[in-house]
Amino acid sequence: MLRDPMETKETRESNAGEGQSNPSTQLGERFPKSTEELGRLRALGVEAARDLCGFVDRSPTPWHATAEVAARLRAAGFTELSERDAWALAPGDRRFVIRGGSSIVAFVAGQEHPAVGGFRLVGAHTDSPNLRVKPNGDYSKSGYQQVGIEVYGGVLYSTWLDRDLSIAGRVMLRRKDGTLEARLLNLLRPVARVPNLAIHLNRGVNSEGLVLNAQKHLAPILGLGKESELSALVARELDVPSDAIAGFDLCLYDVAPSTIGGVRDELIFAPRLDNLASCHTATQALLAVAGQPASATRGIVLYDHEEVGSRSAVGAVGPLLRDTLTRIVEAWTGREEVQGLRRALAGSLLVSADMAHAVHPNYADQHEPRHAPQLNRGLVIKSNANQAYATDGATAASFVGFCGDVGFAPQRFVVRSDLPCGSTIGPITAAELGIATVDVGAPMLSMHSCREMAGTLDVHLAIETYRRALG
Numbered sequence: 125m126l127r128d129p130m131e132t133k134e135t136r137e138s139n140a141g142e143g144q145s146n147p148s149t150q151l152g153e154r155f156p157k158s159t160e161e162l163g164r165l166r167a168l169g170v171e172a173a174r175d176l177c178g179f180v181d182r183s184p185t186p187w188h189a190t191a192e193v194a195a196r197l198r199a200a201g202f203t204e205l206s207e208r209d210a211w212a213l214a215p216g217d218r219r220f221v222i223r224g225g226s227s228i229v230a231f232v233a234g235q236e237h238p239a240v241g242g243f244r245l246v247g248a249h250t251d252s253p254n255l256r257v258k259p260n261g262d263y264s265k266s267g268y269q270q271v272g273i274e275v276y277g278g279v280l281y282s283t284w285l286d287r288d289l290s291i292a293g294r295v296m297l298r299r300k301d302g303t304l305e306a307r308l309l310n311l312l313r314p315v316a317r318v319p320n321l322a323i324h325l326n327r328g329v330n331s332e333g334l335v336l337n338a339q340k341h342l343a344p345i346l347g348l349g350k351e352s353e354l355s356a357l358v359a360r361e362l363d364v365p366s367d368a369i370a371g372f373d374l375c376l377y378d379v380a381p382s383t384i385g386g387v388r389d390e391l392i393f394a395p396r397l398d399n400l401a402s403c404h405t406a407t408q409a410l411l412a413v414a415g416q417p418a419s420a421t422r423g424i425v426l427y428d429h430e431e432v433g434s435r436s437a438v439g440a441v442g443p444l445l446r447d448t449l450t451r452i453v454e455a456w457t458g459r460e461e462v463q464g465l466r467r468a469l470a471g472s473l474l475v476s477a478d479m480a481h482a483v484h485p486n487y488a489d490q491h492e493p494r495h496a497p498q499l500n501r502g503l504v505i506k507s508n509a510n511q512a513y514a515t516d517g518a519t520a521a522s523f524v525g526f527c528g529d530v531g532f533a534p535q536r537f538v539v540r541s542d543l544p545c546g547s548t549i550g551p552i553t554a555a556e557l558g559i560a561t562v563d564v565g566a567p568m569l570s571m572h573s574c575r576e577m578a579g580t581l582d583v584h585l586a587i588e589t590y591r592r593a594l595g
Contacts (some may be wrong), residue, residue: 169500169581170389172408176583177382179404180394184292184377186226186250186428187308189400193407193426194220197230200411207447211455218414221448224428224438225294225306226250229448230407231423232414238453239461241419242471243559244595246409247440247549248402248478249430252395253277253572255284255342257291257374262353269352270343271316273376277431281336283574284376288314289344291354293374297364304370307362314379315357316344344376378574390500390580397568397576399430402477405566405583409590420472421452422594430478430549440549446557473522474561475593476514476550477586479578480504480537482567490540497535497567499579503527503589504535506563514550519562526592530585535567 183189194204202218205211213219213233220230227250234241258272275281292310299305318341323329336342346352358374359366382394406424413422425448429439436442453464461467480503483496497504505520506513527534539545550563566586568578 165584166388166390166581169579169584170384172583172587173384173392173580175408176401176404177384177392177394180382180396180400183250183396183400183403184290184310185294185373185375187294187373188292188310189250189403190222190226190228190426190428191308193228193230193403194222196407196411200414202230202414211451212457213452213455214457216417223444226428227426227438227444229423229425229445230410231421231448231452232410232418233452233456234419234421235417236419237456237459237461237464238421238449238468239464240467240471241421242468242473243449244418244420244422244472244593245425245474245559246406246423246590246593247425247427247445247474247476247553248406249399249427249434249440249549250403251277251428251431252398252400253279253431255279255344255376257293257354257372257376262355264350267348269346269349271346271354273338273342273344275338275342276375278572280570280573281338281342282334283570284342285318285320287317287378287574288380289316289318289376290314290379291316291374291376293372295358295362295369295374296371297362297368298370299368309358309361309372309374311357311361312379316346316376318342318344380575384580386580392578392580392583393575394578395575397578398479398571399477401479401566401568401578401583402586405586406477406590408587409594412587412591413594418595420595425553427549434549434552440552441556445553449557469557469559472559473519473593474550474553474557474559475523475590476548476553476561476563477590478506478548478550478563478565479568479571480506480535480565481571482569482578484569490543492538492540495536495538497537499567499569499577500581501535501567501579502530502532502582502585503564504537504567506537506565508538508545508547510545511551512545512547513563514554514561515563519560523562523564523589523593526589529592530588532585534564 182192205219205221215235217233222228255273256276261271290311295307295309297305385391385393403426410424427440429436434440483491507515550561554561566582570576
C-alpha cells in the first residue's frame, strides 16, 4: 500500500496504517486534557445520548419524529403557526410550522429584520430507510397471515431478518360528517417478523452470501389465520370501525429499545440514527439558544423524504423552506424591507446536518485513507468536488470556527475516488435558495441498517457546535 509521504513512523503506528484519521482530525488543543475534564465531558455525552435514545424510541416514523420535535418546542414556549393564516412576527417570537405531518420548520425571530440580520439555519431529515406497508397489504400464504411491504430508501435487507417488529405511522380516519382526521398509530409491541431461512435449506449462505428479493423474501409474518389481518388490528387499536380507515402510511420498526453500549458507555446502539440523531441535536441546539437575543433569525428545518430523493411537497426539493422564509420576511410587524428575501438569503448560512460514515475497522480499505472519521472525535465536514455535498472552502472555514469554539478540530470526509458519493439536503437546498451551505454530520457505523451505531460524546459535541452555528 502506498504511504502518505507526509506520514511519520509515529503517525503510522498510532493510526494502525488502515485508513484511520490523521492527526489533524483529533481533538483540538483547547479540548479538555485532564482526566477530570475528560470524565466530565464523557458524562455530558452520555447524558445527551440518553436523551437521544428516548427521542429515537418515541419517533418510529417521520410523523412521530415531527410530533416529538413539536412537543419539545411547545414545552419551551414555541407556538405553532398555521399555513392557512396570515402571520405577524416581532423580535424574539418563537414559532414553528408543520407541513404534511412529517416536516417541520421552527425559528426564533431575530432582533433585526431578516434583510439585515439574515438567517442561521440547521437542516436535517426525519425519515429513515425502512419497510412500509402496501395499500392492500393483507394476504395469506402457506397458512400464514402476512403483510405486503415496499422498501423505502436504501435498506440493508438482511438486517431486517429475525427482528421483533412493530408497526407505526399515520392513519387517516373518515368522521361521520365526511371530514378526515389524521391519527398517529404505534402498536408498541412486536406483531411481525421476517424469519430467515434455516441453514439446512440454504447450505451455501455463509460462503456464497445471502441474496434477498424484496418482493419474495421480505414480507413479514403477522400470525396464523385471517383473524391476524393488519387492517383489523389497526381498527381495534384505534377503536374505530374498519370502514372508517380511509388511508394510512404505516412503517415497520424494531421494538428493541435504543441503548447506551460499549465498555465505558461510549457507544449508542439504536435504530434510525440516520438521521434522527441530527434532528435531535439540531432541536436541542435551537432550544439552547432560544432565550438568547441575536440579530439573525435562527431556526431548524427537518424534512421528510430525503432517503428517496426529497422530491415531494414536504421534501427539500419542495417549497417548504422557501415558503416559510418568505413569509417570515413578509410578516415582520411594522417594517418592510425592499428586496427583503434576497437580501436575507445573501446574508445567511445553512448547516446541513446528516450522519457521516465513520471508518469501519473490518473494512478500512473502503474509506479514503486520509479522510476516515472516528467515533467520539467530533463532527465531520463532508466534501465532494461533484457537488453531492454543498460544502465549499468558505462554508467549511466558517464551520471549522464553530468547532473551534467548542474546543475540537472537525474531522473530514470525502468518498474514495473510485466509489460513487451519496448526497443529502445540502446541495438541494443550496440550489433552491442560493444560500451558503456546509454539509456536516456526526460519524456512525451500520448506516441504513435496522440497527445503527454512533458515539455518545459526539451527541454533546454536535449540540454545542450547532449552538454556535445558530449564533
